[in-house]
Amino acid sequence: MDLESKVIELIEANTEKEYSVSLESDLQNDLGVDSFGTIMIVNAIEDAFDIVVEETDIPAMAKVSDIVSLLQTKYLSPPKEQS
Amino acid sequence: MKSSDLYKTLRTDLSLADRAGFNPYYRKMLRDMQGKLTVDGKVFFDLASNDYLGLATNPRVTTAMLEATAAFGASFCGTPIAAGYAQVIAELEDAAAAMVGLESAVVFPSCYQANTSLFPSIANSNDTIIVDHDAHASLVGGIKASGARIRPFLHNNVNHLEKQLAASQDQRRLFVVTESVFSTQGSIAPLDIMVNLCNRYGATPIIDDSHGIGVLGKNGRGILEYKDIHDFDGIYTASLGKALANAGGIVAGKKEFIEYVRYNCPGLMYSTALVPASAAGALAAIAAVNVGKIELGIAFSQQVDSAAKKTIFFGCCANIGLGASLARAANGGIRRYLGDTAGTFLSLLGVAMRYRAATVSVTIDGHVRTVKRISDIAVGKTRHIASGIKVYHELSKIDKRLYVVTVANLSLFNIVAALRRFYSGKPIPSGCTYLSLGYGSRIEISCSTPLEIECDGDSAGFCPCVISTAPDSLDLITEVP
Numbered sequence: 001m002d003l004e005s006k007v008i009e010l011i012e013a014n015t016e017k018e019y020s021v022s023l024e025s026d027l028q029n030d031l032g033v034d035s036f037g038t039i040m041i042v043n044a045i046e047d048a049f050d051i052v053v054e055e056t057d058i059p060a061m062a063k064v065s066d067i068v069s070l071l072q073t074k075y076l077s078p079p080k081e082q083s
Numbered sequence: 084m085k086s087s088d089l090y091k092t093l094r095t096d097l098s099l100a101d102r103a104g105f106n107p108y109y110r111k112m113l114r115d116m117q118g119k120l121t122v123d124g125k126v127f128f129d130l131a132s133n134d135y136l137g138l139a140t141n142p143r144v145t146t147a148m149l150e151a152t153a154a155f156g157a158s159f160c161g162t163p164i165a166a167g168y169a170q171v172i173a174e175l176e177d178a179a180a181a182m183v184g185l186e187s188a189v190v191f192p193s194c195y196q197a198n199t200s201l202f203p204s205i206a207n208s209n210d211t212i213i214v215d216h217d218a219h220a221s222l223v224g225g226i227k228a229s230g231a232r233i234r235p236f237l238h239n240n241v242n243h244l245e246k247q248l249a250a251s252q253d254q255r256r257l258f259v260v261t262e263s264v265f266s267t268q269g270s271i272a273p274l275d276i277m278v279n280l281c282n283r284y285g286a287t288p289i290i291d292d293s294h295g296i297g298v299l300g301k302n303g304r305g306i307l308e309y310k311d312i313h314d315f316d317g318i319y320t321a322s323l324g325k326a327l328a329n330a331g332g333i334v335a336g337k338k339e340f341i342e343y344v345r346y347n348c349p350g351l352m353y354s355t356a357l358v359p360a361s362a363a364g365a366l367a368a369i370a371a372v373n374v375g376k377i378e379l380g381i382a383f384s385q386q387v388d389s390a391a392k393k394t395i396f397f398g399c400c401a402n403i404g405l406g407a408s409l410a411r412a413a414n415g416g417i418r419r420y421l422g423d424t425a426g427t428f429l430s431l432l433g434v435a436m437r438y439r440a441a442t443v444s445v446t447i448d449g450h451v452r453t454v455k456r457i458s459d460i461a462v463g464k465t466r467h468i469a470s471g472i473k474v475y476h477e478l479s480k481i482d483k484r485l486y487v488v489t490v491a492n493l494s495l496f497n498i499v500a501a502l503r504r505f506y507s508g509k510p511i512p513s514g515c516t517y518l519s520l521g522y523g524s525r526i527e528i529s530c531s532t533p534l535e536i537e538c539d540g541d542s543a544g545f546c547p548c549v550i551s552t553a554p555d556s557l558d559l560i561t562e563v564p
Contacts, residue, residue, distance in 0.1 A: 014237070016216065039233055039234075
């Protein structure tokens with residue numbers, strides 16, 4: 001399963017209502033996710049990828065695509081090779 | 084930052100209320116000893132308070148409060164740990180603990196205060212608190228203040244809860260927090276299953292029973308009785324300001340833990356103690372619940388004006404009081420796409436064309452009545468009015484019988500007239516679409532064609548059908564001999 005699909009699956013499993021989630025979905029406006037709901041999604045992502053998301057990154061997670069980008073660029077990117 | 088600049092950042096935008104010319108918040112109210120509520124000179128039924136048992140105006144409770152004030156003064160003007168621990172507070176703690184079946188209890192000035200100050204006293208950043216997504220603001224505030232890791236779980240979803248428990252096994256202390264009755268939804272936590280999960284995963288359950296105490300359970304002892312939970316080794320909190328009709332809150336549990344709370348919870352130790360009147364009032368309310376002596380539903384029926392003979396109509400969009408088959412059709416997808424008025428109209432039109440008018444025989448406490456051209460029929464208890472059952476003003480204050488309302492002479496004209504008045508908040512005119520049959524404790528309904536019966540908003544099955552009042556829920560509390 002690719003990263004986008006995995007993130008969408010995690011969000012669908014951690015929201016109260018059955019929304020159709022896409023990369024363009026806005027957590028608050030489209031999916032009704034409140035602050036506690038955001039914590040729930042972040043916890044699920046941390047558990048799934050065995051990472052710890054820094055609190056300062058959470059406000060930038062407005063859309064599903066934001067979460068995917070953040071994971072790709074910061075948390076799941078391979079370490080840069082030493083030159 | 085200057086104060087003037089600070090206050091610019093601390094404003095509430097009330098422009099919407101200004102434009103609407105109406106703000107539903109902080110309405111000034113008057114309330115008399117019959118529970119009648121007056122707002123802006125108009126008398127209202129109070130369906131918004133948490134006075135579930137009508138004890139706030141009960142003479143046993145109010146007299147106890149007056150006598151306590153006369154005996155001990157208005158306040159001890161001290162913290163409970165120093166000079167404010169009135170004897171009556173100690174008595175209330177014993178009575179509250181005995182009522183809910185726990186070893187010991189401690190009284191706080193409010194349950195909000197109990198919840199917000201409890202968590203920082205028992206958890207810190209090394210611990211994890213798993214909490215229902217829809218938990219009350221006081222629980223959320225307390226949990227956040229503790230600094231513990233927060234793991235919300237989907238509302239009342241025990242599978243999601245178990246995932247959080249399984250993922251939290253490396254934590255020092257682990258708590259699971261929920262409420263018994265969620266007041267805005269009316270949902271009840273599956274606490275028995277949650278307690279079992281806590282035992283399996285080494286977590287401590289914390290239950291806020293504010294909306295369950297005095298109401299849930301065969302004897303009104305709350306969620307633990309309702310879920311048949313014995314030897315609860317978790318932490319229990321509850322408000323004294325809802326069914327128990329006063330102010331204050333309790334934290335209850337194991338005796339040793341409650342002693343810890345007494346000496347380690349700043350919200351208790353450094354706050355002026357509950358005033359004697361409130362402690363005595365809550366004590367009297369607990370006595371009333373324990374001995375089962377107050378009529379359920381009194382909060383509603385005490386507000387009845389016997390002089391007024393008008394019919395009032397309560398309704399909501401989800402179920403407009405038309406009976407099971409009509410309500411189900413109206414609640415269908417068609418309303419979702421066309422809106423309330425047009426959707427309901429089309430749904431009802433479909434029902435009117437589909438169903439043939441029936442002849443219904445209704446036996447109310449042995450008295451038989453036959454009504455022709457009935458299209459739908461609904462039954463409700465007088466204290467359960469949210470389903471849209473219409474209730475007469477002159478119901479006596481102890482009336483707890485079932486009330487029957489039928490939909491008769493359903494025609495295109497009547498549907499339009501009824502809907503227009505319903506959605507504009509006006510009473511449905513008698514003789515238009517609705518026909519009441521009266522009330523009784525046992526109602527038998529038979530019909531010339533299969534007709535579904537609604538009782539308090541839920542289907543009670545098809546005719547022939549017998550509906551009786553439920554002794555367990557209605558006779559929980561009765562008058563003092």
